[in-house]
Amino acid sequence: MSDLRALYQEVILDHNKNPRNFRAMEDADRTLDGYNPLCGDRYVIYVRMNGDIVADVSFTGSGCAISKASASVMSTLVKNKSRQEAAKLFDQFHDLVTGKTAVHGNADELGRLAVFAGVSEFPARVKCASLAWHTLKAALEQQAHPVTTE
């Protein structure tokens, strides 16, 4: 039960139930689909840039609790960040869920990302957690094709 609790933390369950920035964005200048063919998770990430700054980010779509909470937390974290800062958050997140970094001693820097540390104990769920982040990264790098986790 303890590792299940570590995965399905209150923060994650809350973001799943009440996702933040969960809306389409009409004045988005970047819109990208993210799709996980394994489980059918499918999101659209909307980004509005102001120069090099992510002025607004939102998402729509559906998927499991991990993928939805991850998209929601991501949307709150990258807003008003520079493209470079967003890329750094992506790397931190990726290292965290793949078990490359431990939370201990890092908690301050990881901030709200830390709630996803439990994912590393569930290798089958890493793709769920990363889907929105991969899609955002591609959107910021202005890829034209939809992103899949395959």
Place this chain on the structure above:
Amino acid sequence: MTIHTDHVSVQSAKALDVARIRRDFPILTRKIHGMPLVYLDNAATTQKPLAVVEAEKSFYLTLNSNIHRGVHTLSEEATAAFEGVRETVRNFIGAATTREIIFVKGTTEGINLVAHSYGLKNIRNGDEVLISGLEHHSNIVPWQLLCERTGAVLKVVPLQDDGSIKLEDVTALMTGRTKLLAVAHISNALGTVNAVKSMIRIAHERGIPALIDGAQAVAHQKVNVQELDADFYAFSGHKMYGPTGIGVLYGKETLLEGMPPYQGGGDMIKSVTFEKTVYNDLPHKFEAGTPNIAGVIGLGAAINYLQGIDASALEAHETELLEVATASLQQIDGVRIIGTAKEKAGVVSFITKTIHPHDVGTIMDREGIAVRTGHHCAQPVMDHFRIPATVRASFGMYNTKEEIGRLVDGVQKVFEVFG
């Protein structure tokens, strides 16, 4: 009328000795996350009894050599064992002759063989291939590829909201251009048992041949291809307690005779010169290259194992598991069963009101329960119900009512975790 055994005969059957059966499957004693394994993913692949594992092992330890070649003793013995299994398969599905039994990798390859060989020869621009709305991707995509190559049209008999296919819809979609009917015997995603015997009859009344995807059927009910009058019937070893990488395509001899080879190579020829190659006789014409010999031996052991079990007792047991699971899951608030056709085999697909199947699957796994979550390679089925995925519990001969209890407890646990 389907060949599904009705309840009257089921209840008179003697009970299955599940405890004895479970001892034949060593993997069932495994613990997963500290909990005894409850394996409910039998529609994906079944576990293998010791007899199958030992048969493959024994082949490699005592008999290994190539078949249909050489005069040495090992090769002769291996050939005899291999061809012996062809007879075992013939008997198992009630085919007229072993010339109608073609060894393939699995159901998927069997269907692809028919699409390539029969399809490319007989299906032309403007012709129609008719499938149903509950098909596995392996009975959709080969026909789409064929249609792309030929200009033929893929038509789909609509799925009803209970997960069934109506015979009148099958009839209504058949036209003068329909060249093949291809349907599943049992739906892997929903458990629906199709009335394939009637569907085949309807097709034959119009001179249309029928292919049946039997992947989910052969391990769970008695199948007789001549009684069904199927023109092609494909199934996989690994879903019937046999090895992966081996399956069977049954085809009526008259049809197979008229079909060109599927792949070229060794074993499928009588003679080869650079000017002309003479193809081998059935069934070898369709078996190019060294086959999965050990797999065939394992498949033979799996069939022997299945035939050692009373078929009506087996079906009664799995029907009981289905009924208990359906009744108990229906009682849980927030659970909805997807696929409620009258005729069903041992598959229960379900969703919860608020929790995604993937989350359900992860929590179940921590309880030691192996269920499948996802679209089950049947995305059009999911689209029909406007859902991305389901949780699927599918039963085998070794499952027990106690394990269904664990499944139900597991679902309760999911709601507990999500609060």
